[in-house]
Amino acid sequence: MKLIKFYIVFIVFTFVSFSVFAQKELKGYKIENDTVVFRFDVRDYSKFTHEHTAQRLEFSDFDIESVAVSGEFNLWSREDWKMQRISDYIYELRKSVSDFNDAFSWEFKYVINNAYWAEPSRKDANIAKAKKNGKKIRGIYNLKMYTAYPSEMGNAYFKLKGFKDAKKVILAGSFNKWNEDLFQMNKTDFGWELTLQMKPDIYQYRFIVDGKWMEDPHNPNKTPNEFHEYNSVIDIQEYTTFALVGYPEAKKVILAGSFNNWSEDDFKMKKTTDGWVYTIPLSGGKHHYKFIVDGKWMTDPDNPVREYDGEGHINSVYMVK
Numbered sequence: 001m002k003l004i005k006f007y008i009v010f011i012v013f014t015f016v017s018f019s020v021f022a023q024k025e026l027k028g029y030k031i032e033n034d035t036v037v038f039r040f041d042v043r044d045y046s047k048f049t050h051e052h053t054a055q056r057l058e059f060s061d062f063d064i065e066s067v068a069v070s071g072e073f074n075l076w077s078r079e080d081w082k083m084q085r086i087s088d089y090i091y092e093l094r095k096s097v098s099d100f101n102d103a104f105s106w107e108f109k110y111v112i113n114n115a116y117w118a119e120p121s122r123k124d125a126n127i128a129k130a131k132k133n134g135k136k137i138r139g140i141y142n143l144k145m146y147t148a149y150p151s152e153m154g155n156a157y158f159k160l161k162g163f164k165d166a167k168k169v170i171l172a173g174s175f176n177k178w179n180e181d182l183f184q185m186n187k188t189d190f191g192w193e194l195t196l197q198m199k200p201d202i203y204q205y206r207f208i209v210d211g212k213w214m215e216d217p218h219n220p221n222k223t224p225n226e227f228h229e230y231n232s233v234i235d236i237q238e239y240t241t242f243a244l245v246g247y248p249e250a251k252k253v254i255l256a257g258s259f260n261n262w263s264e265d266d267f268k269m270k271k272t273t274d275g276w277v278y279t280i281p282l283s284g285g286k287h288h289y290k291f292i293v294d295g296k297w298m299t300d301p302d303n304p305v306r307e308y309d310g311e312g313h314i315n316s317v318y319m320v321k
Contacts, residue, residue: 026182027124028110028143031197036100036145038069040083040091040110040118048116049140057116064112067091071108071145073100078111097199098321100147105177107142125182147199148175150183154197156236158205161191161218166209171196173205173231180208200238200320201284204231237281238320242289245275245302250293255280257289257315264292288315 029038042064048057069081083091100106107128110118120127120141130140148156158171169192171183185192185207192207204223206213215222216232225231242255253276255267260280269276269291276291288309290297299306300316307317 026126026146026149027120028108028126029145031097031149034097036095036097038081038083038093038095040067040069042089045110045118045120047119048112049119051111051115051117056119062113062116066113068111068114069093069108070111071142072103072106073108073145078114083110097147103147105144105146107144109142144179146176146182148183148196151195151197154195156196156198156234157193158185158196158216159191159193159218160185160207160209160216163191163209166192168210170208171205172208172213173203175201175203175205198236199284200236200282202233202235204233206231235283237283239279239281240318240320241277241279242269242300242318243275243277243302244269244291244293244300247275247293250276252294254292255289256292256297257287259287259289282318282320284320287318287320289318290315 027044028040029036031037046058048062049055050057067083067085068078069083070076070078074080081093081095083093086092107130109120112118120143122139122141124141124143126144126146127141128144129136130142131137160169163169164187169185169187170180171185171194172178172180175196175198176182183194183196185194204225206215208214213229215230219232219234221233221235222230223233244253247253253269253271254264255269255278256262256264259282260266267278267280269278288307290299292298299314303316303318305317305319306314309315
């Protein structure tokens with residue numbers, strides 16, 4: 001199956017404009033398209049802690065022989081994700097987003113010479129208190145990486161009208177573990193806005209206006225929360241083109257799957273010079289599907305990923321991540 005992908009956000013507001021982000025810069029990494037770029041700049045750190053002795057050193061106290069990225073995504077390995085030195089002070093490592101699991105966030109740190117942890121400042125935007133045996137360690141922090149991040153060309157546009165007298169508005173949600181500082185919205189003539197790049201999935205979110213939590217008043221999609229209030233809901237979908245190669249003599253080809261309740265009529269595929277195609281928006285997660293060629297059901301011959309559906313049928317499978 002040949003796939004052409006782009007993204008759409010299903011929510012009640014319309015994408016209006018792009019903005020310049022007045023965000024605190026996320027420390028230690030950035031995301032460029034399908035690549036996570038880890039970047040360690042020695043000048044950004046003042047303290048380094050020995051893993052076993054807890055001895056703290058200044059950078060000037062030792063020579064750097066190696067730097068590695070260590071975190072939840074690689075079981076805190078000090079060996080696997082070695083970085084490359086690109087200047088006197090900067091080390092870098094690039095990883096594909098496919099190297100990470102489906103979590104929305106991960107904690108990580110940089111380890112020097114296989115023994116010393118570079119300590120982030122508590123003033124950094126993307127930090128979390130480090131834990132040992134489930135208990136927080138006083139004064140020690142890890143960096144946090146999120147799959148959602150500010151981008152002028154992002155696929156999710158959040159807007160809050162009014163509140164022009166507010167000093168600060170924060171966007172918090174399941175996509176950043178409800179962090180109360182990370183995503184500060186930008187003030188505009190109509191109110192506040194922020195554009196994020198997010199992977200396809202269904203998320204919950206709220207606004208924090210000068211410390212007061214509230215749902216999105218312009219989004220009717222919401223769900224109750226544990227505080228007897230509501231969280232707003234946003235569904236980030238990915239446009240996917242399904243293609244069946246060949247079958248030039250077929251009169252009609254239908255795309256049916258879990259995404260349309262296996263309808264035998266809804267998605268009539270379009271005939272092309274190579275075969276048949278149909279494009280639909282899909283939410284994040286696993287989708288089962290089949291083609292119906294002139295009334296005959298068949299799996300996708302170009303997609304080797306298949307599963308039983310629990311009812312004795314074998315279906316083709318497509319994952320939206």
